[in-house]
Structure formats: C-alpha cells, structure tokens
Amino acid sequence: MTELPKTYSPTEAEEALYRFWEENGFFAAGAEGDTRKTYTIAIPPPNVTGTLHMGHACRTTFEDVLTRYHRMKGFDALWIPGMDHAGIATQVVVERLLAQEGKTRHDLGREAFVERVWEWKEKSGGRILSQLRRMGASCDWSRERFTMDPELSKAVREAFVRLYEEGLIYRGTRLVNWDVVSQTVLSDLEVETQENVQGTLFEFAYKVAGDDGAPTDEELVVATTRPETMLGDTAVAVHPEDPRYTHLHGKFLVHPFVDRKVAIICDSELVDMEFGTGAVKVTPAHDPNDFATGKRHDLEEINILNFDGTLNKEGGEFAGMERFAARKAVKARLDELGFARGEKKHMMTLPRSQRSGSVVEPMISTQWFVKMEPLAKPAIRAVENEVVQILPKDWEKTYFHWLRNIQDWCISRQLWWGHPIPAWYCDNCENVIVSREDPTGCDNCGGGNLRQDPDVLDTWFSSALWPFSTLGWPEETPDLKRFYPTQDMETGYDILFFWVARMIMMGLHFMGEVPFSRVLLAGLVTDERGEKMSKVKGNVIDPLDVIEGATLDDLLAKAQFNGAKPNGLKYLQKTYPDGFASYGCDALRMTLLSYSPQARRMALSLKRIEGYRNFANKLWNAARYAMMKLEGSNAKATGEPPEVSQLANRWILSRLQVAIDAATAGVEEYRLDEASGALYHFVWDEFCDWYLELSKPLMDGPHAEETAQTLVHTLETVLRALHPMMPFVTEEIWRQVPRDDALGTHPVDAEKPRSLIVARYPEQDGRRDEEAEQAMAVLQEFVVSARTIRAEHDLPRARTIEIHFLAEDAKRAFVLEGEKALIESLAGATLVVSDAEKMASP
RNA sequence: GGGAGGAUAGCUCAGUGGUAGAGCGACGCCCUUACAAGGCGUGGGUCGGGGGUUCGACCCCCCCUCCUCCCACCA
Numbered sequence: 039m040t041e042l043p044k045t046y047s048p049t050e051a052e053e054a055l056y057r058f059w060e061e062n063g064f065f066a067a068g069a070e071g072d073t074r075k076t077y078t079i080a081i082p083p084p085n086v087t088g089t090l091h092m093g094h095a096c097r098t099t100f101e102d103v104l105t106r107y108h109r110m111k112g113f114d115a116l117w118i119p120g121m122d123h124a125g126i127a128t129q130v131v132v133e134r135l136l137a138q139e140g141k142t143r144h145d146l147g148r149e150a151f152v153e154r155v156w157e158w159k160e161k162s163g164g165r166i167l168s169q170l171r172r173m174g175a176s177c178d179w180s181r182e183r184f185t186m187d188p189e190l191s192k193a194v195r196e197a198f199v200r201l202y203e204e205g206l207i208y209r210g211t212r213l214v215n216w217d218v219v220s221q222t223v224l225s226d227l228e229v230e231t232q233e234n235v236q237g238t239l240f241e242f243a244y245k246v247a248g249d250d251g252a253p254t255d256e257e258l259v260v261a262t263t264r265p266e267t268m269l270g271d272t273a274v275a276v277h278p279e280d281p282r283y284t285h286l287h288g289k290f291l292v293h294p295f296v297d298r299k300v301a302i303i304c305d306s307e308l309v310d311m312e313f314g315t316g317a318v319k320v321t322p323a324h325d326p327n328d329f330a331t332g333k334r335h336d337l338e339e340i341n342i343l344n345f346d347g348t349l350n351k352e353g354g355e356f357a358g359m360e361r362f363a364a365r366k367a368v369k370a371r372l373d374e375l376g377f378a379r380g381e382k383k384h385m386m387t388l389p390r391s392q393r394s395g396s397v398v399e400p401m402i403s404t405q406w407f408v409k410m411e412p413l414a415k416p417a418i419r420a421v422e423n424e425v426v427q428i429l430p431k432d433w434e435k436t437y438f439h440w441l442r443n444i445q446d447w448c449i450s451r452q453l454w455w456g457h458p459i460p461a462w463y464c465d466n467c468e469n470v471i472v473s474r475e476d477p478t479g480c481d482n483c484g485g486g487n488l489r490q491d492p493d494v495l496d497t498w499f500s501s502a503l504w505p506f507s508t509l510g511w512p513e514e515t516p517d518l519k520r521f522y523p524t525q526d527m528e529t530g531y532d533i534l535f536f537w538v539a540r541m542i543m544m545g546l547h548f549m550g551e552v553p554f555s556r557v558l559l560a561g562l563v564t565d566e567r568g569e570k571m572s573k574v575k576g577n578v579i580d581p582l583d584v585i586e587g588a589t590l591d592d593l594l595a596k597a598q599f600n601g602a603k604p605n606g607l608k609y610l611q612k613t614y615p616d617g618f619a620s621y622g623c624d625a626l627r628m629t630l631l632s633y634s635p636q637a638r639r640m641a642l643s644l645k646r647i648e649g650y651r652n653f654a655n656k657l658w659n660a661a662r663y664a665m666m667k668l669e670g671s672n673a674k675a676t677g678e679p680p681e682v683s684q685l686a687n688r689w690i691l692s693r694l695q696v697a698i699d700a701a702t703a704g705v706e707e708y709r710l711d712e713a714s715g716a717l718y719h720f721v722w723d724e725f726c727d728w729y730l731e732l733s734k735p736l737m738d739g740p741h742a743e744e745t746a747q748t749l750v751h752t753l754e755t756v757l758r759a760l761h762p763m764m765p766f767v768t769e770e771i772w773r774q775v776p777r778d779d780a781l782g783t784h785p786v787d788a789e790k791p792r793s794l795i796v797a798r799y800p801e802q803d804g805r806r807d808e809e810a811e812q813a814m815a816v817l818q819e820f821v822v823s824a825r826t827i828r829a830e831h832d833l834p835r836a837r838t839i840e841i842h843f844l845a846e847d848a849k850r851a852f853v854l855e856g857e858k859a860l861i862e863s864l865a866g867a868t869l870v871v872s873d874a875e876k877m878a879s880p
Numbered sequence: 881g882g883g884a885g886g887a888u889a890g891c892u893c894a895g896u897g898g899u900a901g902a903g904c905g906a907c908g909c910c911c912u913u914a915c916a917a918g919g920c921g922u923g924g925g926u927c928g929g930g931g932g933u934u935c936g937a938c939c940c941c942c943c944c945u946c947c948u949c950c951c952a953c954c955a
Contacts, residue, residue, distance in 0.1 A: 439951070663915080
C-alpha cells in the first residue's frame with residue numbers, strides 16, 4: 039500500500055472519480071435485458087440561462103442520494119437530466135444582453151431574436167450541465183432532454199391539441215394580468231403580492247348631471263388608490279339600501295375629462311355601505327371586481343392603457359403619459375378643477391410580476407386558457423388516496439386548498455421564446471384551426487390565408503408534461519413503458535402549484551397514471567442570517583466556490599459583476615474575510631443533507647460545511663489507520679461480518695448494524711438528515727473515538743486476526759452505507775480497502791471495473807448484540823470517569839494512576855475485570871476492582 | 881380576510897407522554913505515530929406566556945403574545 043497523505047484533498051480526487059464513473063457507463067440505466075425493478079427520478083429541469091445556485095445544489099444532492107441508494111439497492115436506477123427553456127426568464131436575460139448593445143428584440147425581429155436565444159442557450163446550458171457533474175450527479179446523460187427538443191415540442195403540441203379537442207383548452211376574453219415591462223399576460227401564479235405598501239386613498243367628486251346633462255351642484259364622492267383609472271370609469275355604484283343615495287338612483291354623473299355619461303348603479307355585491315363614502319367608482323376594464331360588476335350591469339368596458347403602460351387615446355388630455363405620471367396628472371387636474379376631496383394614508387397590497395417586478399395591470403384581453411376543474415379533481419383524489427404521497431405531509435393541505443379553489447390557467451404568452459401555439463386563424467371567415475400538422479388552408483371556407491397565433495405557451499405547460507415527455511410520449515417507447523410512472527419527485531415547495539400539481543394533473547390525464555408516487559419537498563436555501571440569497575444583496579453563495587474554494591477578492595468581484603449593492607459587498611467582506619477554502623463536494627452535500635426536510639429555510643453556514651469537510655478528513659484518517667494496521671494481514675472485507683469473540687469487536691459490529699438500520703430507514707422515509715446523521719455519529723463517535731482506540735491493544739494481542747477482520751469489515755461496510763451521500767471520498771478510500779473482488783456487484787456491471795457506485799448497499803439484518811452493548815456501556819462509563827478524574831486533578835498523561843473501583847453489582851465487576859487491559863489502556867490507569875458485597879462483608 | 885408553519889443551550893436547529901439533544905461557539909488540559917481539519921474533559925436551557933387533561937407535559941387540548949410564509953378582488 040502506498041503512503042496516503044495525512045490530509046484528504048477533495049478537489050484533486052473528485053473530478054477524476056466522476057470521469058471514471060461516467061466513462062464506464064455507471065450512470066446509464068435501461069440496459070438491454072435488464073429486468074430489475076426500476077427506480078426513476080426526473081430532474082426538476084434547471085432554467086437553461088441560469089447558473090447553478092444553492093437551491094440546485096440542494097436538489098442535486100437529494101436526488102443523487104436517492105438515485106445512488108437505489109442503484110446500490112439493486113434497482114435499475116434512472117435519473118433523467120435536462121433543462122427548461124424557461125420562456126419569460128430566458129427572454130428577459132437575452133433582452134438584457136441586447137440592451138447592452140443598445141438594441142431591443144424588435145430591432146432584430148422575431149426570427150433573428152429567437153436564433154439569438156438559441157445561441158445563448160447552447161452556451162449557458164453547457165455550463166449548467168458541467169456544474170451538475172461537478173456536484174456528483176449520477177444522471178443518465180444519454181437521456182438528457184430539453185423542453186424545446188423536437189420530441190418534447192411534439193409532446194407539447196399533442197397535449198395542446200388533445201386538450202383543445204376535449205374542450206379543456208379554450209380561447210376567452212377575460213380580465214388578465216398584464217406585465218407592462220415584459221409586455222405579456224401572466225398567469226395568476228406569476229403575480230406576487232407585495233404586502234403592506236403605504237398607499238394613498240384619494241377622494242374626489244363626480245358632479246351629478248341634471249336633466250339637460252349639465253353638471254349640477256350635487257356630487258358623489260368616490261375614493262381610489264389609482265386615480266388614473268377614473269378615465270375608464272363607466273359607472274359609480276352605491277348600495278341599493280343606502281338611504282344617502284336613494285334619490286340618485288337612475289341618475290348620471292358628468293365625467294370631468296372625457297365626453298361620457300357615467301351611470302349611477304345599485305350593486306349590493308360590490309358596495310360595502312360602511313366603507314369610505316359608500317360610493318364606488320367602477321372601471322370594468324381595469325379591476326377584477328369592477329369587471330364582474332360591469333358584466334352584471336352590462337357596462338361599457340373602456341381600456342385606457344397601451345401594452346407598454348402608457349395611456350391610450352381613451353385617456354383624453356392624458357393620452358400618451360406613462361401610467362404613474364398620469365396618476366399624478368389626473369390628481370393635479372382634479373384638484374385644480376376643485377373636485378379633489380382630500381386623501382388618506384392607506385395600507386394596501388400591490389400585485390407585482392414575478393419576473394419583471396413591475397406592478398401588474400388588470401387588462402381585458404383574449405387569451406388561451408386551460409379549464410382546470412376537471413383536471414384538478416382526479417389530482418385531488420390521487421393524493422387523498424395516497425397514490426401520491428406528499429412529504430412532509432403538512433404540504434398536503436396546501437395542495438388541496440389550491441386545487442379545490444383552482445382557477446382556469448392562462449397559458450398564452452406574448453413572448454417570442456417558447457412553444458408556438460398550434461392555432462391558426464382564417465382571414466376570410468372566423469374559423470380557428472388547432473391541429474397537429476400545420477394546416478395549408480381553412481377547413482371551413484377553403485381560404486388559403488391563414489395566420490398562426492403569434493403567442494407562445496407558458497413555460498410551465500411543457501414542464502407539466504416532463505415526467506412522460508422525457509420518456510418519449512406520445513410515442514409508445516420502450517423507455518416510457520419501462521420507466522413510467524417514476525417513483526420520486528424531489529423539488530422545492532415554492533413550485534408545488536407551478537409544477538408539481540400540474541404534473542400530477544397532466545400525468546393522470548394523458549397517461550392515466552400518476553407521474554410519481556412520492557413528492558419530496560425541501561426548503562429554500564438561505565444565507566446564514568436566514569435571508570433569501572439574492573444577487574443584489576450579494577449573499578449568493580455559488581456551490582462551486584464552496585467546493586473548489588474562492589478568495590474574498592473572487593467573491594467580491596463576482597458579487598459586483600452580478601449587481602450587488604454596497605451593503606451586500608460589505609456583508610460579504612464581514613462574513614467571509616478569508617473567502618472559502620476548497621471544502622469539496624462531499625462536504626457540501628453532507629451539509630445540505632443535514633437540514634431537516636421540514637425546515638422551510640436552510641440557513642447555510644460556512645462553519646457547518648467546514649465541519650463536514652473535517653468529517654471527510656476524519657474518515658480518511660480512520661482509513662489510513664486501518665490500512666496501516668491491515669498491512670501484512672490477510673484480512674479482507676467479504677460483505678459478511680466475521681465471527682468474533684472480543685467485546686470491542688462484538689460491540690462495533692452491533693453498533694454498525696444500528697447505524698445501517700438508521701441510515702436505511704432514514705433514506706426510505708426521506709429523512710436524509712437522520713440517515714446522514716446516524717452514519718456521521720457512528721463513524722466519528724463510535725468507530726473513531728472508541729473502536730479504533732480499542733483496536734490498538736487488540737491488534738497487538740492474540741485476537742489480532744478477528745480484530746483485523748472486524749476493522750476491515752466495519753470500514754468497508756460504512757463506506758458502502760455512506761457512498762450515496764459522500765460518493766467521492768468513499769470511493770477513493772474503497773479502492774484501497776482489501777476486499778473480495780466480487781463483493782456485491784450486480785451481473786449487469788460484471789464487465790465493468792469494480793466501483794463502489796454499484797456495490798451492494800449494506801443490508802439491514804437486525805442483528806444486535808445487546809449483551810456486548812451493555813458491557814461496553816459499563817466500560818465506557820468507567821473510562822470516562824477515570825478521564826474526568828485525571829482532568830479535574832490535572833494529572834499528566836505520563837503519570838499512571840491507580841483507581842479503586844467499587845462495583846455495584848457482580849455483572850459490572852465482571853465486565854471491568856474481564857476488560858481490564860482495554861480499560862487500563864484507554865483510561866491510562868491501573869484498575870483495582872473490588873466487589874461491593876465482598877467489601878461489605880467482614 | 882382565510883390558511884399553514886414556527887417560538888427549545890450564546891448562535892443555527894433536531895427531538896420524545898416519563899430525569900432535555902446535535903453542530904458551531906465558550907472554558908480548561910493535551911503536538912498520545914490515523915487525524916491539531918485532531919484528542920480528552922467541563923460548563924450552559926424553569927423547552928415564548930397563561931390555563932387545562934394526566935400519576936406525570938417540552939410533547940396532547942384551549943387562550944394569549946411575537947415572528948415567517950402561502951392564498952385571497954375590498955374601493
């Protein structure tokens with residue numbers, strides 16, 4: 039055996055090991071003739087434009103642990119990798135790049151712009167894939183997919199057409215959420231509400247019109263937080279039973295800026311008599327409540343906004359102004375005309391676009407929708423019947439709540455990057471053609487002038503099909519047959535609605551079967567203060583920096599490039615004055631695994647990563663010790679525990695079993711924190727702190743052989759148990775461990791080089807040696823108290839002390855007497871045991 | 881307005897109807913040939929507040945206070 043360095047250097051080993059696994063095809067699943075049970079995870083596809091962040095590192099680690107564990111358990115384990123085209127997110131990024139050249143997408147035109155996005159995708163996507171590899175992800179790269187691959191695009195089109203034919207996709211004119219910056223409609227989910235915004239409730243008066251239509255002295259005072267919307271007012275509503283306004287029923291108001299009669303209507307649904315003046319201005323085209331009111335009273339819907347958020351011609355003298363400028367101007371004019379009636383501070387919530395952050399405007403528009411209720415019902419049942427299990431279970435309630443109150447899903451987007459909507463409109467007649475093949479003419483009037491719908495689909499539409507589109511659907515491929523349904527879907531709780539619920543609905547609808555049997559939800563990775571990582575805050579930790587190390591200057595430069603504010607840079611400087619050491623991938627993985635899956639936040643701390651880096655080193659050194667002791671011995675690991683007589687050996691074999699049981703149970707129950715914790719404590723607190731010390735005297739005595747066997751067996755077994763979590767350091771060590779060559783490798787891998795990645799995961803056999811554990815507890819208790827005495831009396835190690843011990847019962851005395859040599863060696867004391875009863879008797 | 885989760889050691893968090901745990905930090909000793917990225921030892925919490933159920937509650941029930949998040953159209 040060659041000399042191993044005292045300190046484990048992860049970065050050198052990791053890349054070579056990954057290459058070894060990949061080149062030898064260890065990640066590939068679905069080999070010909072493989073009849074094993076399958077275990078499949080479809081990766082939550084990262085956005086193609088992003089870089090790998092801690093959230094991805096977390097996903098990757100969890101999924102890789104599950105994949106590797108099942109592979110070692112003898113499953114044909116498949117982890118399907120891939121990426122998402124991420125419609126709006128990607129388009130925004132590329133537009134930003136164009137802006138740096140002083141161009142907009144309109145300068146390029148649609149075709150050239152999309153071309154440009156594809157170029158960017160090639161560049162950016164490659165980086166993500168290499169980052170996943172660097173995390174140790176054991177994905178089957180031969181099955182890598184992209185949501186806009188031709189096959190997956192075909193799946194999207196098939197799904198759209200089928201839903202349309204079934205009446206589940208329709209085109210409708212509704213009040214939708216408009217993002218004036220991205221200039222597209224958004225689904226309800228893409229609108230986030232900003233709470234507790236200090237707003238102003240502005241009150242102004244409409245003059246009541248006389249019989250001749252001219253303003254009288256009488257007025258009706260209304261309030262609004264968006265004064266500019268009054269340009270689209272077509273009514274003012276009062277409560278039918280409000281005595282203050284009975285005399286106004288049926289009358290009209292004079293609009294001060296535009297030539298329009300504003301009706302006074304009675305509506306008990308919209309109006310709360312107690313609130314404000316009890317009179318509500320009604321803007322059907324720009325407010326959801328008002329829209330509904332408008333429908334009830336057949337009011338005119340007047341759109342006052344252009345797509346870019348400026349006022350259109352309906353704005354009269356304010357036309358062309360930006361919406362917020364118009365707000366000020368309208369207020370000022372009302373004030374000038376003497377219609378203003380004061381203003382109050384008002385706490386409100388603001389709807390903002392998830393992507394652009396701009397305030398969302400409700401606008402009337404014709405869009406494509408998916409009718410959700412019929413799809414939601416089976417998805418609710420699937421979870422109720424536990425055909426799909428959601429872990430942690432708390433999330434089930436959230437899932438049910440959303441699905442039971444589900445609204446139709448707006449799936450069209452006014453973007454250029456995405457799946458085109460397969461709908462054509464005939465110029466001659468009103469016909470709409472939705473079809474699998476591009477139509478050549480109108481199937482209604484025979485006209486040849488067809489225009490394809492210019493919109494694209496919401497990026498989540500293709501994501502919803504991911505678990506089966508990646509396997510070849512709608513074709514009946516062998517992969518689809520073999521691997522669908524998948525087993526686990528592991529992702530963040532933040533996309534439970536966006537993605538998970540929709541996959542369940544679409545899987546049930548198109549495949550007739552749920553797409554996965556478990557949903558495993560994890561929390562969000564935050565910085566150590568518990569704050570969300572954001573580029574502006576400068577607190578983003580790049581997983582690769584943690585793995586490979588980075589100087590403070592590196593970190594600052596990167597943060598600055600990403601647009602961190604001065605405060606963010608200061609935080610960085612203060613928190614990481616020395617940058618990051620190269621902790622290695624295993625350390626990062628163990629850290630991420632150590633957080634409870636119930637935690638909604640995982641506050642990542644560098645100290646914790648350091649602790650696991652130290653753990654890897656501890657394991658490394660334990661192995662070094664073992665190798666040293668095994669030199670010249672015939673001992674080798676066989677996968678079967680040796681027959682042993684010595685207490686220490688019996689004890690560690692029993693404790694090993696306990697650790698394996700805990701690790702196995704932990705992984706099965708998706709308590710990776712408990713699984714990793716059990717192995718961590720076994721290795722450090724039991725194997726290293728006690729067993730290795732106990733083995734030292736034993737290795738010099740008559741029981742050296744069984745001790746060597748125990749040592750190598752325990753080490754080799756724990757490496758197998760730990761491998762899914764710390765794949766690199768375990769494989770690196772495993773290569774050096776003397777063992778039976780055939781140990782645990784499945785026939786499928788017989789032709790390949792030996793590798794821990796396909797070794798058998800240790801079995802739970804429940805073999806405990808209670809007697810040895812109890813006896814060992816006595817021994818440990820004694821050794822600890824002897825050490826305490828030594829420490830408290832400041833007795834140097836060199837000095838041997840004599841300890842008289844009064845055994846409380848014969849059993850303890852027996853243990854102490856029997857293991858005298860070991861105890862004396864560990865405690866550094868001479869032991870004199872006296873039997874309590876003997877002492878008591880004369 | 882509805883819903884969910886949380887409040888445990890200085891910090892970050894696990895946890896169980898029966899005398900409280902981890903990691904990091906603190907304190908003291910130790911360069912003992914596997915490991916100073918280490919070893920050995922020590923200290924530290926009336927488990928947010930109040931009430932109830934129980935032989936017994938940090939854990940179950942009720943109320944209160946304070947955080948976090950999600951959903952929702954109050955002008």
